[in-house]
Every structure is written in C-alpha cells, then in structure tokens.
Amino acid sequence: MTLLVWRQYRAQAVIAAVLLAAAAVVILADGFQIASHWHSILLTCSGSSACLQQQAPLVNGVVSDLPYLSLLVPAVLGMLWGAPLVAHELESRTSDFAWTQSVTRTRWLTVKAGWLLLAAAACGGAIAALITWWSGPVNASQADAFQSPHFDTQGIVPVGYAVFAMALGIAAGTMARRTLPAIAVALGGFIALRLVISDLVRPHYLAAVTTYYNVTGSFTPPGAAWVFSQGAISKTGQVVLAGWGELEPAVPASCQKLLPGNGGPVPKSGSPLSAVFSCMHANGWRGFATYQPASRYWPFQGIETGIYLLLAAALIAVTLFIVRRRDA
Amino acid sequence: MSTAIQAHELSKRYRRASALTECTVTVPEGRVSALAGPNGAGKTTLLRILAGLTSPTCGRASVLDGAPRQNAAFLAEIGFLAQEIPLYQRFTAEDHIRIGAHLNPRWDAPLARTRLAELRIPLDQRVGTLSGGQRAQVALALTLAKRPRVLLLDEPFAALDPLARRHFLATLTSAVADAAGLLTVVLSSHLVTDLERVCDHIILMAGSRVQLCGDTGTLLAEHKMTLEELVLAYMAGEDS
Numbered sequence: 001m002t003l004l005v006w007r008q009y010r011a012q013a014v015i016a017a018v019l020l021a022a023a024a025v026v027i028l029a030d031g032f033q034i035a036s037h038w039h040s041i042l043l044t045c046s047g048s049s050a051c052l053q054q055q056a057p058l059v060n061g062v063v064s065d066l067p068y069l070s071l072l073v074p075a076v077l078g079m080l081w082g083a084p085l086v087a088h089e090l091e092s093r094t095s096d097f098a099w100t101q102s103v104t105r106t107r108w109l110t111v112k113a114g115w116l117l118l119a120a121a122a123c124g125g126a127i128a129a130l131i132t133w134w135s136g137p138v139n140a141s142q143a144d145a146f147q148s149p150h151f152d153t154q155g156i157v158p159v160g161y162a163v164f165a166m167a168l169g170i171a172a173g174t175m176a177r178r179t180l181p182a183i184a185v186a187l188g189g190f191i192a193l194r195l196v197i198s199d200l201v202r203p204h205y206l207a208a209v210t211t212y213y214n215v216t217g218s219f220t221p222p223g224a225a226w227v228f229s230q231g232a233i234s235k236t237g238q239v240v241l242a243g244w245g246e247l248e249p250a251v252p253a254s255c256q257k258l259l260p261g262n263g264g265p266v267p268k269s270g271s272p273l274s275a276v277f278s279c280m281h282a283n284g285w286r287g288f289a290t291y292q293p294a295s296r297y298w299p300f301q302g303i304e305t306g307i308y309l310l311l312a313a314a315l316i317a318v319t320l321f322i323v324r325r326r327d328a
Numbered sequence: 329m330s331t332a333i334q335a336h337e338l339s340k341r342y343r344r345a346s347a348l349t350e351c352t353v354t355v356p357e358g359r360v361s362a363l364a365g366p367n368g369a370g371k372t373t374l375l376r377i378l379a380g381l382t383s384p385t386c387g388r389a390s391v392l393d394g395a396p397r398q399n400a401a402f403l404a405e406i407g408f409l410a411q412e413i414p415l416y417q418r419f420t421a422e423d424h425i426r427i428g429a430h431l432n433p434r435w436d437a438p439l440a441r442t443r444l445a446e447l448r449i450p451l452d453q454r455v456g457t458l459s460g461g462q463r464a465q466v467a468l469a470l471t472l473a474k475r476p477r478v479l480l481l482d483e484p485f486a487a488l489d490p491l492a493r494r495h496f497l498a499t500l501t502s503a504v505a506d507a508a509g510l511l512t513v514v515l516s517s518h519l520v521t522d523l524e525r526v527c528d529h530i531i532l533m534a535g536s537r538v539q540l541c542g543d544t545g546t547l548l549a550e551h552k553m554t555l556e557e558l559v560l561a562y563m564a565g566e567d568s
Contacts, residue, residue, distance in 0.1 A: 001431065004431065007416075092414070093414040094416055096410040097414040097416070100379055100406060101428065101431035101432055102400050102431055104398045328376075
C-alpha cells in the first residue's frame, strides 16, 4: 500500500518539500536579522523598560505577516491533499481498481490516510518550529502569549491544526464523494472551528485565577499572562473595571468629592486619583485581576492540541466506517 | 464440478428504482458465462455485488463458497474489471504492475509484461495517453496478473473497435485455456456475437431480473435458436 501512496503523492511531496525549504530560507534569513536588531536594542536600552517601549516595532511590512500566512498551511493541506484522498478515487473510478486488489478497504484507508496525516503533522510541526524560533524576540517584547497570532502559530498546536484539517478534508471528501464540495467544506469547517475554539473554548481550558490586591497599589500578572479583566471590587461585589470610566457613579458618596472633577485636591505628584483610591480602600474596596497565568502556556497548548487530535481521530473513525460500509 | 458463483434471490434497491430483483444464478467452476441483456438490465449491479463492491439489499450471494467480503484472502480470488477501465491515468503500465505486486499475494508480473509486450503496448508511457483499446488491454493484463479464480468483466470492450475487441477476446481465451478449468469468468456485454465466440454458459437479464441461466448448448438446443435470436427474443419479450 505504501508504494501506491508514494507513487500517487510523490510529485506533491516534492513540491511541498521545495515550498517548505523556501519558507525556511526566508524565515531563517529574516529571523537572524530580527535577532541581531533585538540584541542591539537590548544593549542600547540596558534594562530600561521606558527605552524598550520607545523602540519601533521589531517587525513590519510583509514579513510581519509571516505568522498569519502560516495559519493557512493546515487549511491548504486539508484542501489539496485531504479532500481528494477518497473523493478523487471515487470520481475517477480508480477506487474500483484499488478496492479489488487483495487489500481490504480498511487497510487501504488506514495506510493512505495514515501517511497523509503524518505528512500534515510534519508540515505543521516544521512551520511551527520555524515560526516559534523566528518569533523569539517578538515574544519577549509582547505581553500576551495566549492569543492569535502567537498562541496559534507557535509551539505544538499547529501540529494539531494540520492533522485535524487533513482529517476533515478526508472525511468531507468521503461523505461528499466529490472533491470540489469537499474542499469548500474542509476550508469552511476548519475556519469555523478554529474561531469557535479560540474565542469561546480556549479561555475556559482551566479556571481563571483571580488575584486581589490593595487598591491603592498596582498589580500586573507576571509574564505573558492572559488578562480577562482587571479593576476594583467593593465588599458587596460591585465592580469597576480598569479604565475607571464608570468610577464616579460606583464609588461611595464619601469618596466622590475627592474625584478631580468634583473639586477634589490635585496632588502635585502621582496619580490624580490616589486620594480616591485611599478612600475606596478605607471603604473596603480591593483591586482584582482575573487572568490565565503565563505558566499555563504549555498546559493550554497541550489541551488545545489534544482537542484537535481527538476531533481528527473521530473524523477518521467516521471515514473508516463509511468507506467499509458504503457501496462503491 | 463445483459451483463458483451462486446468487439466491438477490435484490438491490436504490432510493428510486430497483436495480436487481430476486436474481437467482448459478455458474459452475471453469465456465465462461455471458451476462447478456439490454442497458439497465442490472448486469453491472450483479457483477459489483459478486466483486464485493456493492452490498445487496436482500438475498444471498456466494462466490467460491462464501459471501463477497472485505477480506484479503477473498479479494485475492476475484478479478474485477469495470466498464470505465479504472486505471490511474498518470501512472504507467509498469507503475501499475509494480503496485499490483505489492497489493496481491499471487501476482504474476512477468505474465502482464509479456502480454503487453506481445501487443506492443509501451510499459513506460502514462496510461492516460494510451488508446482506449490499449488501456483495456493493460487493465485486462493487470486483472489476469492477479491470478484470480473468478474473473468478473463488466462490458470491458464496449468502447473498443472490432480489431481491439478481437485482441481482447484472444487474451481472455488464452487465459482461460492456461487456467485449465480453474478460472471462472462472467463477461457482460450486449455484443452477442462476441459473447458467442468465447462463452459456454449464459445469464440473460432484462428489467432487473434474470430471464434465463444455464449452459449455452443446452439452452440453444431447447429453444432451437441462435444465441442472438434467443437474446433478442427475451429483450423483445421484456418490451411487450
């Protein structure tokens, strides 16, 4: 079976390898440049965070879109390799040849899909490794590691995406029996699921942590944490979110007269609101921050990859069932 | 002589129409059976059920003492050639021969190469660039290289010119002779003269049903007709 798979896909494999090598050259060349630029910034600023913030963005132009481009790789693999895997054999009737050799359809599909899923994992992994390395300096200068394009282009999740997109293409092609509609389903389904999981499911992989602190002070979750909300909370559970826009109606009457707009004292230094915060503190208000700690980056990567791999396994199981049972 | 193929009240219904209705058929081992009948009579469906590509709605099919099934040992016994001559258009004949060697336990690659060399069909040319007759010969050579005990051919020469048909039938006849009674063939076609040349058994189908099944000599003697007259009589009977 492996010989048949190799003969069918060797041309595409060569094209994919060439494209991957070209991408690697671009990413490596650009990555070294960014790294040296970042190094010189670090030397110039010698630890001053104000200086670091004043620097121009590390990447700009077309190259800054590299991570976004890499997001497309799984979808392309699913459309070009996954969707035709069964559908094209049915369309061109070569399934009549393949399924009357001395090989069961189960074995035929297992070997064929197995190699392509492996190829998808390899492509996804290679691109992810390159982007992860390329993004090193950018990551160091950015605060949020849990959202696009950081979380979904680096680490191990791209492997999960690629395997899932391939399985979705294969399953769609098997159900539709035609390549074109399968390509559409593979693309649409992949994008839809990615959005649903990253926006609605990912924040809840683990229960978020809430840290309370003295409202007169300040608190920043350490590292590249994923902050959901931050603000102040009263003894009765009344909440004012960071930005303090709704501060005036929310704070106790005794503190309102301290607000700068209400004729309160304007301190010579520090925050104009420090008197208000002291008053709120005296009335039992606390600062709070709800977030996913930076230390959960790898657990989250693992959970998300697991979800996509499980979905891929389910799709392959359905495909196997259909290929074995349905009339050819 | 044992029975190679047996179908008992085999039916296949699709959503709208019945493709096969209560077909009962017996083909003894070593015979070359002509599956004749008009288009849409159910010939293809019957052959695909026997090859294990389609499952019947009801009834029983038995090929070499077992229902057609997804099992490597069973599949090794069956040679199937569909009407569309399914080959990988971008592979060469040699590619197909090598792949066949990996997928089949009794693969006879020299046999396929010799047959195609005799017919002067290039082994290193993409199958998609060969003529229809050459493609059919490649497909038949591959099916025979599998060394099947039951050969199911679905209108394999529908698209061939008379000369290519003659070559195809000659290949088939020599394969049957080589197998010395161990190869059973069912060959569907509506070209009765071609069937008459190679067959000693007939299954006549019309309107999704089997009309007649048995030894050609016996049936022709009973009806006092030629094969062509017999087929026409049953096809006409279906129309009226």
